[in-house]
Amino acid sequence: MPTIAPSVDEAIASIPDGAMLVVPRESSGVPMEATRALIRRGVKRLHLVALPTSSLQAEMLIGAGCVDTLETSAVSLGEFGLAPRFTAAILGKTIRMKDATCPALYAAMQAAEKGVPFMPLRGLIGSDILRHRPDWRVIDNPFGNDDPIVLLPAIKPDVALFHAGMADRAGNVFIGRDRELTTMAHAAARTIATVEKLYDGNLMDDPALSAGTVPGFYVDTVALAPRGAWPLPLLDHYPADGAHLAEYVKLAATPEGFARYLDQHVHAKQAA
Amino acid sequence: MTDFRPEELLADVIMRLIGEVRHVAIGNASPIPATAALALRERGGGKPYVSLLGSRKHMFFTDGGRELFDCAGQGRIDVFFLSGGEIDGEGNINLVSIGDYAQPSVRFPGSFGSGYLYYVVPKVILFRLEHSRRTLVPKVSFISAPGGNAENVHRPGGPVALVTNRCLFSFDRPRKRFRLESVHPGHTVEDVIENTGFDFDRPGEVPVTPAPSADTLRLMREVVAPQLAEVYPQFAAKVFGVKLPAAS
Numbered sequence: 337m338p339t340i341a342p343s344v345d346e347a348i349a350s351i352p353d354g355a356m357l358v359v360p361r362e363s364s365g366v367p368m369e370a371t372r373a374l375i376r377r378g379v380k381r382l383h384l385v386a387l388p389t390s391s392l393q394a395e396m397l398i399g400a401g402c403v404d405t406l407e408t409s410a411v412s413l414g415e416f417g418l419a420p421r422f423t424a425a426i427l428g429k430t431i432r433m434k435d436a437t438c439p440a441l442y443a444a445m446q447a448a449e450k451g452v453p454f455m456p457l458r459g460l461i462g463s464d465i466l467r468h469r470p471d472w473r474v475i476d477n478p479f480g481n482d483d484p485i486v487l488l489p490a491i492k493p494d495v496a497l498f499h500a501g502m503a504d505r506a507g508n509v510f511i512g513r514d515r516e517l518t519t520m521a522h523a524a525a526r527t528i529a530t531v532e533k534l535y536d537g538n539l540m541d542d543p544a545l546s547a548g549t550v551p552g553f554y555v556d557t558v559a560l561a562p563r564g565a566w567p568l569p570l571l572d573h574y575p576a577d578g579a580h581l582a583e584y585v586k587l588a589a590t591p592e593g594f595a596r597y598l599d600q601h602v603h604a605k606q607a608a
Numbered sequence: 609m610t611d612f613r614p615e616e617l618l619a620d621v622i623m624r625l626i627g628e629v630r631h632v633a634i635g636n637a638s639p640i641p642a643t644a645a646l647a648l649r650e651r652g653g654g655k656p657y658v659s660l661l662g663s664r665k666h667m668f669f670t671d672g673g674r675e676l677f678d679c680a681g682q683g684r685i686d687v688f689f690l691s692g693g694e695i696d697g698e699g700n701i702n703l704v705s706i707g708d709y710a711q712p713s714v715r716f717p718g719s720f721g722s723g724y725l726y727y728v729v730p731k732v733i734l735f736r737l738e739h740s741r742r743t744l745v746p747k748v749s750f751i752s753a754p755g756g757n758a759e760n761v762h763r764p765g766g767p768v769a770l771v772t773n774r775c776l777f778s779f780d781r782p783r784k785r786f787r788l789e790s791v792h793p794g795h796t797v798e799d800v801i802e803n804t805g806f807d808f809d810r811p812g813e814v815p816v817t818p819a820p821s822a823d824t825l826r827l828m829r830e831v832v833a834p835q836l837a838e839v840y841p842q843f844a845a846k847v848f849g850v851k852l853p854a855a856s
Contacts, residue, residue: 361673362662363661363662387673388673388720388721389717389718408718410636410718410719411717412637412718414637415637415841415842415843418717422715423715426712426715427712427713429711435704435719436723437719437720437721438720439674439681439721442672442674442677443674446674458727458728458762459723459724459725459726459727460723461727461757462751462758462761463723464709464750464751465704465719465752466723483762484760485762513669513670515670515672515675516672517672518672519672519674571664578841
């Protein structure tokens with residue numbers, strides 16, 4: 337049975353140093369409160385897989401020294417420009433980068449979902465993305481004739497971590513249209529979700545809701561985190577906090593400014 | 609002549625490039641292509657379908673982020689837009705880094721979906737607002753996606769055009785070469801040559817890019833701008849004066 341953790345800090349306590357952690361793109365429910373909790377705890381050596389891109393979450397985890405390997409297709413702060421701590425880490429070679437392209441990450445995650453060792457994907461041939469990925473292979477399509485195609489090994493994360501609108505006490509999590517959260521939960525060994533609110537009743541009893549629900553079967557831990565995606569948006573709930581993101585970008589331009597940001601918005605929370 | 613902003617001119621150029629199609633998708637960081645696609649849909653009474661990444665209202669996908677790519681892989685997306693930190697004369701695009709990949713001097717966000725969509729979407733429109741020798745280069749440092757492939761590689765898609773702040777190029781796929789189609793008002797062919805790091809073809813007389821009509825401008829400003837604000841609030845505020853959402 338999934339557990340309802342009494343706090344976000346306790347919900348993420350079971351994520352070990354060195355874990356392969358998969359997290360979603362900005363528009364699918366980014367667990368920012370849980371990210372702040374991970375940084376406060378001082379998690380180390382994460383292999384972070386951002387499906388298929390990331391913004392402030394990867395940026396902050398990298399800046400705080402939590403990431404050893406980053407596997408994703410892009411890190412950007414969108415309308416607020418480049419992600420400064422990500423950029424600094426690549427230029428300073430303090431993280432190992434596994435550059436991908438979006439559908440490659442979805443496909444590799446789907447391979448894990450199906451329990452098969454790899455998935456084929458079109459595209460990529462002739463790119464330097466492929467050239468720098470010795471773990472990817474090109475084969476001749478066995479059902480075709482002189483038709484090269486790329487194979488991607490399954491990505492099997494230790495933990496999937498995301499934020500969603502609501503969950504019930506049985507650990508069923510309502511994700512609506514953001515079906516990639518289901519893919520993440522299927523692919524990962526364990527799933528931790530933070531939610532805006534708890535739903536009274538069972539989400540599986542309502543057909544309109546159950547169709548957009550990750551069943552508790554796949555979920556290990558749920559924690560309540562109102563405004564848990566802040567300052568990023570949670571679609572259908574609240575927009576991004578643009579003023580805050582603009583402030584972040586200014587501060588994070590230097591390591592000292594970033595440390596100040598963490599003091600104000602991450603570490604200060606502990607005392608509160 | 610009606611007054612217009614550079615972004616409106618570029619969106620108008622992109623509207624013509626999209627043409628008559630069934631489904632236009634717009635990826636990350638593409639507010640001008642989004643303006644064009646939404647304006648075209650408005651004018652077409654709901655056609656084409658527009659899938660705007662990051663939107664709830666302008667996106668029909670219900671199968672997660674992968675649906676965009678599955679849809680494209682089947683040939684169900686007709687037009688997509690890509691940019692690049694660098695773009696070269698053979699249509700190769702670089703969204704990753706400058707210099708040696710292991711020790712780059714500049715790092716961009718990353719390749720996004722380009723390593724796939726550039727191959728499978730029939731009409732990929734490249735856009736790069738900064739038209740300079742820094743961005744339009746003889747050869748990209750890193751190929752996120754190549755302009756073309758060997759004959760035996762499955763490649764129904766690829767680039768058809770490149771839109772910049774100075775001009776419009778078309779792309780000849782068999783010859784892997786850009787051709788100057790028109791120069792935007794206020795710029796000259798000499799400017800374009802001076803600021804482009806690769807060779808390109810051009811006709812004897814290069815036309816001036818036509819200005820957007822009053823009707824198109826009205827569509828963009830009155831109907832499309834508020835729609836854009838859902839995904840691109842900063843852009844909608846800066847270009848069209850749409851009020852930013854209140855901090856909550």
